[in-house]
Amino acid sequence: MMNLASLGASVTATGVIGKDSSGEELLESFRSRGVRTENIFQDANRTTTLKVRVIAQHQQVVRYDKESDGPLSPICQSQVIKAIPELIQNADGVIMSDYGKGVITRSVLKCAIASALKYKVPICVDPKVEHFLQYTGVTCVTPNMMEALGGMRLVRPDPIGGVEALGKAILAKLKCRSALITQGEEGMTLFESDRSTHIPAKAKEVYDVTGAGDTVISVLTLALASGASLVQSAMISNVAAGIVVGKLGTASVTQEELKSVLHWL
Secondary structure (H helix, E strand, O other), X not given: OHHHHHOOOOOEXXXXXXXXXXXXXXXXXXXXXXXXXXXXXXXXXXXXXXXXXXXXXXXXXXEEEEOOOOOOOHHHHHHHHHHHHHHHHOOOOEEEEOOOOOOOOHHHHHHHHHHHHHHOOOEEEEOOHHHHHHOOOOOEEOOEHHHHHHHOOXXXXXXXXXXXXXXXXXXXXXXXXXXXXXXXXXXXXXXXXXXXXXXXXXXXXXXXXXXXXXXXXXXXXXXXXXXXXXXXXXHHHHHHHHHHOOOOOOOOOOHHHHHHXXXXX
């Protein structure tokens, strides 16, 4: 959300948080950045996810989380499902960040993907391994290598085909338009039905990879919504991720930072 807001996008969020101080702080943070929050629903029986990172000498030592990851209550699931079609009808792009915390259910996924297809809106998914095979028909799924392997129920890449075979298998299994497999310092590879495009990493120095995946899917989807091709969108998202990993902590990229780097490419 913060990446999108920092880049000047009009952002509306939907999901479920707890009725607690962390939830209120999150809502206030969103609102201060211009993110619309009227479709974020609160449940007194849930805990708003709180991730605490311990940093020492510019390195993350440990992270501990406070959260609820059980299934949504029927009321909350109904609220989310009711909100989705109208939100997507009025959107230029959709991001589903699946963290496996109980909000992204099979019914929520089905509603979101069907609505995106109906209204011809690009929908990109930051996947969770457990739900991987349910992302059928999306515009792009953006797993890292471990998520891609786990999602396809594999332990390691094919010794001959490697990432190429993995990407093609994901396209065939999910019947999605594309898959973008991120590979850390080795960059990322975009798979489409008729080709694959490898994009080398752009980071000059890596201080913290926290949030890199969020940056990739945010910038990728925003570029697609703005009319860029899949390859162009992936390349721009790669540049954005290179900027973010050069910062300490959970960071976002600004228009000025992105423009300054793109100008020299």
